Amino acid sequence: MEESVLEELMPYIVIGNLAIVAVVLVAGGRFLVRKHALTSDVPDSRQNVAEFIMNFFVGKARDMGDRDVVLKVAPFLATCFLFILICNLMGMIPIPVLNNPPTSYFSVPLGLALCAVGGTLVLSGVFNGLGGAVKHLFWPNPLQWISEITDVMSLSLRLFGNIGGEHMTLVLVTSSVAVGIPLILHVLGLIPAFVQALVFTLLTASFIANVVHKHEEHAEARAKADARTGVPAGVPEQTPPVVEGDPAVA
Amino acid sequence: MEVVLLALVTTIPIGLGATVAALSMRRISVSAIEGMTRQPEIAPQLFTAMLIGMALIEALCIYCLVVALMLAGNVGAA
DSSP: OOOHHHHHHHHHHHHHHHHHHHHHHHHHHHHOGGGGOOOSSSOOHHHHHHHHHHOOOOOOOHOOOOOOHHHHHHOOOOOHHHHHHHHGGGGGOSSTTTOOOGSSHHHHHHHHHHHHHHHHHHHHHHHHHHHHHHHHSSSSSSTHHHHHHHHHHHHHHHHHHHHHHHHHHHHHHHHOOOSSSSHHHHHHHHHHHHHHHHHHHHHHHHHHHHHHHHHHHHHHHHHHHHHHOOOOOSSOOOOOOOTTTTTTTO | OHHHHEEEEHHHHHHHHHHHHHHHHHHHHHHHHHHHHHHHHGGGHHHHHHHHHEEEHHHHHHHHHHHHHHHHHHOOOO
């Protein structure tokens, strides 16, 4: 009886849990980053934690391109990662209704994957222009756009399969053996919770890198053309100083 | 009889899929660990590449799981 009531209420529970995740993230962000206390000198402990978290994503985005790219891409990746991580970790909370991770219901991963691929398309439009973004979908292969659909499918199914499977196993085991063994499963569940969030973010990053890379190639080609026509480039090429008679070389 | 066959049909794909995925993942992790021990300085890059490769293989296994779940729903109905 109680089971069926829970089953009926499940959409509302999922939405409520998503709202809780959002509140946790916003409150945590507000707590870690106090605007007036931010400094480039010696940061306090909160800023240190925030920088530690952001460092990874900024590094990922910095591999793709310049400051412009980093400012647009790094927050996107960090949002993906933190949101999915907190969603996955909801399963560890020992409170009956709260312990349903939202990512174990297919609609949530599907929405997240649509956001990720849609965001990639939007970033493609931002960096390459609308024409470039549309061209990217149909050129060099006219069926290139199918890969966007399969990307959505694979991203969402992977997240759903891992977290949903984990959750299902946990529910089945807990219903038969309530003490002891679920603890082990919880500890093991921490690994996919972290790894799946990371994998989702890394795959999104590689999709974005594909899109941004074209933009960078265009920029480089333009810079080369500028150099040929005699317009001074932004950064002069530097040749490393040659030390003659270096004892280390000899 | 039919129910037994249907039950087998739902369980065999996920078993096969998990086996093959496990073998391929073993291959990936062995190569990655070999690379990391030979060149510890590129270990972080190898680790992320390893995770992406594993995720791509794991997706195939997850497809098996999803198909098995869908079939299992039909077994309950039959």
